[in-house]
Amino acid sequence: MKQRDFENRYEDRWNALEQWLQSGEGTLDLPVAYRALCQQLAVAKERQYTNQLIDRLNRLVMAAHHRVYQQQTLRRNTWLWYLLAGFPRAVRAQIRYVWLATALFVLPALVMGIGSYSNDALIYAVMSPDQVMQFESMYDPGNSVLGRERGSDSDLMMFGFYIKNNIGIAFRTFAAGLLFGIGAIFFLVFNGVYLGAVFGHITRVGFVTTFYPFVIGHGAFELTAIVLAGAAGLRLGQSLIDPGGRRRLVALRLASIEAMKIVYGTFLMLVIAAFLEAFWSSSTELAIAVKLAVGAALWLLVFAYFALAGRGVDGDGHKELRSGS
């Protein structure tokens, strides 16, 4: 068949499909139209019709292919399942990396904490004197407000600050893990050292009654989330260092699926932490005992969540829950 005849025979169908893809107007059985189109493209190639025609059909196939193979990933129930079971299960599945990240964060913090508790000068190794002064004034029990100078509207400002700053740190810790884990290790150790120095120094100067009630509440979410983001980053790095029997690219692809399951959760945890830090931790009207008790309860809650949530459901239960409601 000559190309002209071929074009004339199918022109109307191609135009109809083009129209439908652009505007969604008219009735069209997409799978049937798509299969027919694929066949026509194959025929056109086989018969060595001109490039113009093949390009046009190729474009049309591509557009239809996009429509046919669209991935729909967001289902409402998936999110519910993720919160109730998926997230803690993902964390437990990567528990080796979680412990490693915890060690990388807590050990430097302990060393720095004990160090700057016993040595007045050590904190200046990681902070400028101005910053130290600022921290001291923030938690001075003589102040009427906690954290920073606060009006009611500045709670909102600090909320914005915590969102941008803390979630940014978590995301960067995760992403930097891609560089063979080095970046994640760096951020974990760096934050551990910084935090340890502040804890040690503030305890040393004796502002315990203001500092600990302030940090305990949101710390349950914030510190664990940073560690988890680091663990997810380490998982990425590990897949490149030791891909096992796979190609590195494939190992990385699979590892990042696992890691992302954790990262979604750390995002949620840090939003919660930002809320707590801005609107709860900074409140001066609550008694110290209340804040400590609630803070301790939150820590327990977080640990219980990761240790227990989603244990009952196995892979099949997951499916049931997804399609059930």
Next chain:
Amino acid sequence: MLDTTYNVETPEGIDLRAQAAGPVPRILAFAVDVFYRSLVLTGLGIALAFADRAGMGIWLVCSFLLEWFYPVYFEVMRGGQTPGKKAFGLMVVNDNLTPISWGASLLRNLLRFADFLPFAYAAGVISMTLNRNFQRLGDMAAGTLVVYREAEHRQTSLPDVAPLAPPRGLQLQDQLAVISLTERHGELSDARQRELADLLQPVTGKSDRAALNYLRAVGNWLLGGK
């Protein structure tokens, strides 16, 4: 081979083709996106200035969202194109050339920071130049790539010449060459077309305008003109 064509075979046995986009257009597209983002942030900053500290808080949240999720929104909701990519005719797709999904888009944009390290997207540019499909680190992990969105071509008309049957025994290769000359009559300059037609003088026995018209007539016939 130095070729940016990216091929995928679909389950229907069709080879899909796309052209992978290199570092330069992608960097330019990124610069455009940075410009738009700063524009929005500046506008928001001015609008929220009178709300004082509360406004500052809202601004910080917005800047966080723009920093991390601006590309995600556009890539998933606007057919793989951020405004910058749209300006340069690029789009992000999964490596099987299907539209990018939420998970892949989130991953490639979170890992943007790894591409940024140690400074000024050095890791990303190095990765792109070493990779066959110009994938940066985030693209490799997420299984995505940036391709050119093919522009709509208008169908070209054929030259207005009465079709003429070709001589016997015209080989397939020669037929294709003649057809392609006929099809490109609008793209090549007239002088160049006559020059090309002159090359066949020993075969056609015609020269200049006559040779070109003869070849066009044959091409028309081969394409099925009557």
